[in-house]
Amino acid sequence: MEFMTFVYLFFILVSLYLTFLALTLHYKNRGMLKEKREPSFFPKISILTSAYNEEENIANTINAVLNSNYPKDKLELIVVNDESTDNTLEEMKKFGDKIKIIDKKNSGKADSLNHAAKFASGDIVAIVDADSYPNEDAIRNMVGYFEEEGVGAVTSTVLVKNRNKRLEKLQSVEYIIIAWNRKLLQFIDGIYVTNGPLSMYKREVFFECGGFDHKNLTEDIELTWNVLSKGYKVRMDLNSKVYTTVPSSLKNWWKQRIRWNLGGLQTMTKYKHTFFNPKYGMMGLFVAPFFMLSFFLSFIGLGVFSYVLVKKFFRSWLMTKYSYVAQSSFLRADQLNLNANVFALFAILLIFLGVLYLIYSNRYIEGKKIGFKDIPFFALYLLIYLSLYPFVLIHSLWRYFFTKKREW
Amino acid sequence: MVKPQKDVFWKALVFTAIVFLLGVLFGYLLEADRVSKIEDNFEELIIDWDDAESLSSYFQTLETDFCDVAIKQNLKFGDKIYERGLQLERYEDSNRFLDKLDIEKKKYNLLKTKFFINSKIIKEKCNADYDFIFYFYLNDPELEVQEQQKVMSRVLMDVKYELGDKVILMPFVADMDISVVDVLLEKYGVESYPSVVIKENIRLDGLYTVEEVLEFF
Numbered sequence: 248m249e250f251m252t253f254v255y256l257f258f259i260l261v262s263l264y265l266t267f268l269a270l271t272l273h274y275k276n277r278g279m280l281k282e283k284r285e286p287s288f289f290p291k292i293s294i295l296t297s298a299y300n301e302e303e304n305i306a307n308t309i310n311a312v313l314n315s316n317y318p319k320d321k322l323e324l325i326v327v328n329d330e331s332t333d334n335t336l337e338e339m340k341k342f343g344d345k346i347k348i349i350d351k352k353n354s355g356k357a358d359s360l361n362h363a364a365k366f367a368s369g370d371i372v373a374i375v376d377a378d379s380y381p382n383e384d385a386i387r388n389m390v391g392y393f394e395e396e397g398v399g400a401v402t403s404t405v406l407v408k409n410r411n412k413r414l415e416k417l418q419s420v421e422y423i424i425i426a427w428n429r430k431l432l433q434f435i436d437g438i439y440v441t442n443g444p445l446s447m448y449k450r451e452v453f454f455e456c457g458g459f460d461h462k463n464l465t466e467d468i469e470l471t472w473n474v475l476s477k478g479y480k481v482r483m484d485l486n487s488k489v490y491t492t493v494p495s496s497l498k499n500w501w502k503q504r505i506r507w508n509l510g511g512l513q514t515m516t517k518y519k520h521t522f523f524n525p526k527y528g529m530m531g532l533f534v535a536p537f538f539m540l541s542f543f544l545s546f547i548g549l550g551v552f553s554y555v556l557v558k559k560f561f562r563s564w565l566m567t568k569y570s571y572v573a574q575s576s577f578l579r580a581d582q583l584n585l586n587a588n589v590f591a592l593f594a595i596l597l598i599f600l601g602v603l604y605l606i607y608s609n610r611y612i613e614g615k616k617i618g619f620k621d622i623p624f625f626a627l628y629l630l631i632y633l634s635l636y637p638f639v640l641i642h643s644l645w646r647y648f649f650t651k652k653r654e655w
Numbered sequence: 656m657v658k659p660q661k662d663v664f665w666k667a668l669v670f671t672a673i674v675f676l677l678g679v680l681f682g683y684l685l686e687a688d689r690v691s692k693i694e695d696n697f698e699e700l701i702i703d704w705d706d707a708e709s710l711s712s713y714f715q716t717l718e719t720d721f722c723d724v725a726i727k728q729n730l731k732f733g734d735k736i737y738e739r740g741l742q743l744e745r746y747e748d749s750n751r752f753l754d755k756l757d758i759e760k761k762k763y764n765l766l767k768t769k770f771f772i773n774s775k776i777i778k779e780k781c782n783a784d785y786d787f788i789f790y791f792y793l794n795d796p797e798l799e800v801q802e803q804q805k806v807m808s809r810v811l812m813d814v815k816y817e818l819g820d821k822v823i824l825m826p827f828v829a830d831m832d833i834s835v836v837d838v839l840l841e842k843y844g845v846e847s848y849p850s851v852v853i854k855e856n857i858r859l860d861g862l863y864t865v866e867e868v869l870e871f872f
Contacts, residue, residue: 272663565803587685589752596678
């Protein structure tokens with residue numbers, strides 16, 4: 248058996264395991280995925296939002312929060328203007344005394360939120376991105392989770408607001424899958440990020456962790472790992488939806504993903520002491536190794552993919568060259584080999600499960616009816632969009648190890 | 656209250672192991688079935704060969720007037736062994752566990768040498784008007800030679816298509832330690848691959864076009 252056969256089988260094995268882990272988690276918790284935890288009391292919540300040049304979005308975000316069905320007297324909204332150069336501050340001022348405004352020198356999102364937290368009087372600190380819009384029942388739905396013992400943070404379901412361009416639509420599918428996976432991970436205490444668009448933290452937990460790490464490019468991932476490493480649990484509510492604006496151009500998408508990866512790498516480095524350390528519970532035994540494994544597999548996967556691709560191109564180039572020399576056609580029907588083999592069997596099985604997973608999660612989270620017309624789009628997602636991940640990773644690793652560039 | 660469900664890790668592992676092993680087993684059985692098919696084909700070829708050889712011996716020793724039948728049967732066998740050889744290579748390309756079918760290839764090559772000897776005898780005895788095209792190639796060469804071999808093999812298929820029964824195309828794997836093939840390699844001075852020997856005296860090394868090969872006929 249060739250070495251590459253072992254490599255392929257290894258990737259198949261890992262893919263199958265992760266698929267079955269998700270299926271097992273889903274089957275076991277199918278009745279609890281959309282459970283509603285109605286709070287027995289309403290703690291005071293301080294919602295913090297930091298805005299930098301968000302004149303187009305900030306009013307909608309504030310309106311979305313103010314329209315929440317959470318008791319108004321238990322809600323405090325603190326909005327930070329991080330030295331915007333547009334009309335963000337003016338937009339904020341239109342809300343008068345419904346919100347507290349902090350106008351400060353520019354210091355970045357993480358630092359601005361930490362600063363705002365100092366003025367928060369709530370028992371719970373909630374973070375809402377300045378370009379994100381929570382549903383009216385999102386905050387109320389999430390609060391109930393804090394009544395579970397040991398819960399330090401609760402996160403929400405992020406969905407895409409702008410879905411006009413193909414890239415935006417692809418991201419909308421991706422966000423649904425991310426939300427779905429995140430909910431499943433909750434049942435093994437494996438949620439590794441409390442997203443920026445809408446997440447809540449117990450006040451004392453937030454301050455015990457020292458708030459957001461302003462040096463980290465993904466402060467939300469870092470804070471989650473911090474919360475987990477201190478022994479708190481993280482929960483997620485599928486019913487609490489928040490709509491966010493995603494990048495519309497490939498350039499901005501790439502930039503965002505580089506930032507996510509760099510932040511992930513920063514976080515892994517910072518918490519390397521937790522890896523496989525039983526002292527940190529599932530954080531050390533699952534979250535950190537799983538996170539690292541996904542990076543590692545993407546990297547190795549890209550290596551294997553590149554090797555196969557380069558070899559294929561080289562073969563095709565040679566075949567074309569020699570066919571030209573011999574004046575023979577380089578592609579012939581009789582050369583088609585449609586005999587099945589073990590890889591073809593597994594590929595069919597994994598693609599089938601992947602498509603089912605996409606269809607089911609889309610229907611479950613958004614109640615969308617998926618028809619045959621959506622299959623090409625899902626194929627585009629599975630075969631093209633996901634293939635971009637490893638390339639972003641390579642660029643990120645390059646940036647992380649060989650340049651000092653660490654910016655938003 | 657949600658308790659961490661650690662049991663899902665081993666449950667998923669059990670499901671994965673079952674599906675993975677079943678898949679591997681199925682893949683292995685699929686390949687084993689193909690190998691068994693190749694062996695069955697070979698058995699069938701051996702019977703056909705015995706038939707062709709007996710017919711040939713009969714006409715050589717007893718009946719010289721029925722050369723046409725012997726030639727026809729021999730050519731029919733030639734087409735069949737060539738077709739089965741291609742099928743063997745396709746199966747070999749598809750296999751992942753039983754990736755090299757060297758023994759089967761060697762058996763086919765040995766049978767081809769017998770077929771060549773028989774064809775040569777018939778040609779002389781019956782004064783048959785077909786010519787031989789020997790095609791020597793390597794079993795597992797480097798990438799460049801592999802692609803050259805693929806192209807040359809296609810060229811020769813086209814030549815065979817053009818000339819029909821006027822030629823017998825004999826592809827031989829050169830590096831399988833088969834005595835008759837080694838003798839032929841030495842006889843025609845073949846040292847590089849792919850190499851083609853036309854009418855047992857014209858050697859063409861490397862790549863040629865269909866037209867260039869046809870010029871020799």
